[in-house]
Amino acid sequence: NAGVTQTPKFQVLKTGQSMTLQCAQDMNHEYMSWYRQDPGMGLRLIHYSVGAGITDQGEVPNGYNVSRSTTEDFPLRLLSAAPSQTSVYFCASSPPTGTYEQYFGPGTRLTVT
């Protein structure tokens, strides 16, 4: 198993540009989520999904869209990038065991200038 994969590893955007951060898992996990990590702020939940076709907002959803058309993929879309979205983004998934232990991807470092 490749586990949770994220692409790209690094990205630089200009203000106003749009892009999609990719996240995929091959462990047949129902639960997937996106976090951002900022200095002094810890990990903050952006959006999460408990299964294909179902998504919900976390703590900091503004400026981000998600969709979950398959169990494997959970892309995060930035519609119009802002400097405040400069961060490290982590995708995570968890098995349907009821405890929701998170398996994290390697992260994407995004800079918006």
Added chain:
Amino acid sequence: ILNVEQSPQSLHVQEGDSTNFTCSFPSSNFYALHWYRWETAKSPEALFVMTLNGDEKKKGRISATLNTKEGYSYLYIKGSQPEDSATYLCASMGYQGNLIFGKGTKLSVKP
């Protein structure tokens, strides 16, 4: 308590010392409490997930306890080693499936 709070923010100990950290979380809408270990330049890795009041979990020299009535969890490390140096995160999960993380406790263990 509305947020998940961890203390201390950072901790410096000598090799061989035992140490513990605290995680405080809202006791309402509580489903599970997670602990993660996060080494620099890596991704967080799960240590424990606990759901029941009074739960105790152990993995080698690391153990954790949970008190859901008063909303706190302790993580203990016995005989700290330099390889235990990392940031330890706790997170509270509600019934909707949303995880709220604390800011972490950064542990440095000196040889």
